[in-house]
Amino acid sequence: MAVLTLLGGLRRFGRSQRRIGGTTVGEALREAQIPSRVLYREGRLNDDIEVLVNGRNIAFLAGLDTPLAADDRMAVFLHGARGFPGG
């Protein structure tokens, strides 16, 4: 099982660190007991949510299909902003 770490405001949804099942990031997030309205918008991962697997953002891996192996570290945090200068 992978190790899930919740950061910042997401800690309201459970212990900050725990073991979690699932062979992909998508499966693991379903087990994480974070409300889907927080995680998803129109079926896609919300822009405000960042997911790391072993320190790499899944945006640069395989997204929600990123595989998880035993003892992989998965971290999830919420940043939620719409634009740094000019953005």
Next chain:
Amino acid sequence: MKGGWTGTVLRVNLTRGTVKKERLRETWAQAFVGGRGLGARYLWDEVDPTIDPFSPRNKLLFVTGPLTGTNASCGARYMVVTKGALTGTITTSNSGGHWGPELKYAGYDMIVVEGRAARPTYLWIHNDRVELRDAVHLWGKGVWDTEECIRAESGVPDCIVASIGPAGENRVRFAAIMNDLHRAAGRSGVGAVMGSKLLKAIAVRGTGAVRLADPRAFMTASWAMKAQLKKSAVTAEGLPTYGSEVLVNVINEHGALPTRNHQETVFERAEDISGETLTETRLVANKACFACTIACGRVTALPGDAANKFLVNTHPRNWRIAGEGPEYENAWAMGADCGIGDLDALIKANWLCNDLGMDPISFGATLAAVMELYEKGHLTTQQTGMPLTFGNAEALVAMAEKTAYRDGFGDVLAEGSKRVTARFGHPELFMGVRGQEFPAYDSRAIQGMGLGYATSNRGACHLKSYTVSPEILGIPKKMDPHSTEGKAEIAKIFQDITSAVDATGLCIFLTFGVGLEEMLPQLVAATGVRYTLDSLTKAGERIWNLERLWNERAGVGKGHDVLPKRITEEPIPSGPAAGLVNKLGDMLPEYYRLRGWSPQGEVTPKKRRELGLGSL
């Protein structure tokens, strides 16, 4: 001038003991806006870049922006502009709180401080009444006592005080100027320059207002921006709840938290010093600067025996009350970079830095470099007076106090890590650029930050080009932190836009929630000047280039865009970013090209003309 600016500059000559008022140069104000930009323009005209920072010929400028003191969210900032004591570069160091707005209400856009006083002095401003007062009785006092004394003796309890502590008096090269007890113009040694002038404080009481060119349009624009800030999870929730400290765990998870003087990038005790832990165990309340709708400030307390954990000599009464901080950068510098995971030690050292008037980033990073020197056998306990091993929390607190007073080995630390590492024969252990220590992001793991550090005009700095935003937070778009692709372009854009924001008098934290185009209507309505997104961005580029030109004349321009070998040649040993170095050499030529500079990094005559700097 229709509004925004007051139109008046206060010129104070400490050598002659004179104060006079003069008209603000209106064309400069429009071209450089205010704050950082206007200060740079005046400095260019008035200070020889080759002088020693402690020369009486150096000047110290306190500059507000046209939105400082207005109802614009976060319109609280003032900028201190001078030749930096730590770096020898132009430095622009800004602070929030209430001091900047109070100066505007007294009727002034900026203060130019010249010369050197014959004895400790402070400047008293109460609207039109401006005078230099004796400060011999204040010399030696901490910032907190100084503010209290001036309020009591002036009979004006509502005055706002900007002052230096013992660190500034003793010319600690990273001394800060403090206001509202805990707000700091922190970096590059602006407090040391103030100390060299024997200027202890500037106390201000203003009862006027900031005129607005179009009040109705201004209020409409201001409310629109406030509404936008309430929609952002960062400015409405993240920063108020956790402060900037929330980044400790985030950056550590990315393997980008510099640890033990950048020897590693994952800190095993990050959770212990994180924003989450601070909030759960030591936070009393959050706190806002003037007109701020974010309130990221951390009011902290050390309950029970925690207050007695680390004994200090300075003002013991202060250690039983609440103080402020640490913020993310401070917690990193005195924490992970020194291998220290004791949050109470960081809180106490941070309070000490605030009261004694010292930049915790450069202090912590200098101590980290010294700890590496010590652990590698280049320093002995006989020299340092105590074991300066990584993780020694007692040493952190003790050295904060000793450094401010230049007591014992603190006298060595007070020179900053570039000078300390060179003195003991290992300049390669200095982790910074242009004499200023890195902030809290390892640029091997976040490539764009390396380019931002290397080209930062005031030395290594996170505030001038915060590419952490796209590289870690995905704002405004996700960029791979391990890749150099697109980083030259984003660094240039961020530098120019940040320069513009810094000139308005607004806080840079706004930009987590709104873009420059959303700040623009307030600036137009306040000043009556028809700025556009293009012209304001161009003003930012003008400011950046002017600072660069000033540095070229000071001898710290081209050729100084370099990172330490540890960052460009020593791969990160472990963690998520293991094996990486910063590829500055891949980014720099593209950056120079995008800037329109020569391949060697010189501002070309063509670029100067394009920006209206051709006559300089």
